[in-house]
Amino acid sequence: MPTGRRKGNVLENLALISYIGISMIIPIIGGVYIGRWLDSRLNTQPIFLFVFIVTGVIVAFMNLFKVATKDIEKGKRK
Amino acid sequence: MEFGPKVIFEIGGIPVTETVINTWIIMLVLTVLAMIGGSAFKKIPRGRQNVVEVIVDAINKLTIQTMGEDKKFFASYMGTLFLFLLCANLLGLLGLRPPTADVNTTFALSTLTFILIHFYGAKRKGTGTYLKGFLEPFPLLLPMNIISELAFPVSLSFRLFGNIVGGLIIMSLLYGSLIGLSSMVGLGAFPILQAGIPLVFHLYFDIFSGVLHTFIFMMLSMVFISIAMD
Secondary structure, eight states: OTTOOOTTOHHHHHHHHHHHHHHHHHHHHHHHHHHHHHHHHHTOTTHHHHHHHHHHHHHHHHHHHHHHTHHHHHHHHO | OOOSOOEEEEETTEEEEHHHHHHHHHHHHHHHHHHHHTSSOOSSOOTHHHHHHHHHHHHHHHHHHHHOGGGGGGHHHHHHHHHHHHHHHHGGGGTSOOGGGSHHHHHHHHHHHHHHHHHHHHHHHOHHHHHHGGGOSOGGGHHHHHHHHHHHHHHHHHHHHHHHHHHHHHHHHHHHHHHHHHHHTTOTTSOGGGTTTHHHHHIIIIIIHHHHHHHHHHHHHHHHHHHHHO
């Protein structure tokens, strides 16, 4: 590769593996809190709670996808 | 039991906690070490110059290996991050409260990384192209992409904070219970059980967990900055 960046660096991938778990849980918990806060502000229980939980789950899987396909995409482009 | 950082004194209504004091101690130690280590270099390294060169070389090599030759200038930031976090996480061994056991410290550090990610991402790709990246794979995912980016500093900081503060709480509970255990055996005035037994736990919670999470924090900063840049 022109950048001199080695693919499949063991330490890099270990760090990323440990990141997968927390990167999936944070958007969901964040979604629950934002949804609950908006609901209590606007008195619309439980619409925003469900909307933000679903958004959080989608974001969680997007994060997973991003981490998992990090090196594959690069291989395709070059 | 109270596990939050104690307020030592106040400057004009702003509370100065244990965290801040311990951060100052680390800053002082690192500054003095850098001044001693960085002075009077010779062509043929001897003594402390060897140690300094090993550390700098290792960080430079790791940065180049992980981020690529063109992003070598991040080595200074990553080295600072590594040395500060290493000292901070190992401070528990001296009986002081690690600054990283406060979410303010870890969140500040991960905000720095967050700003670097977006600043250098926009600089390298051009602001227009960079902002267009938020509309991929299709424009409807814009709010999801923004939340996904905002979740990064939160997850990075909460992981370090959670691990260090968890170790801190378990250690202080263990010390408390060992005092109780000693007085049950009739050694209340002289809690002999506090010597030796916590060693194993310090080995795991302070040394292993501390060094591991220092490394992971630095590694994730490197990986995400280089993902944003290329």
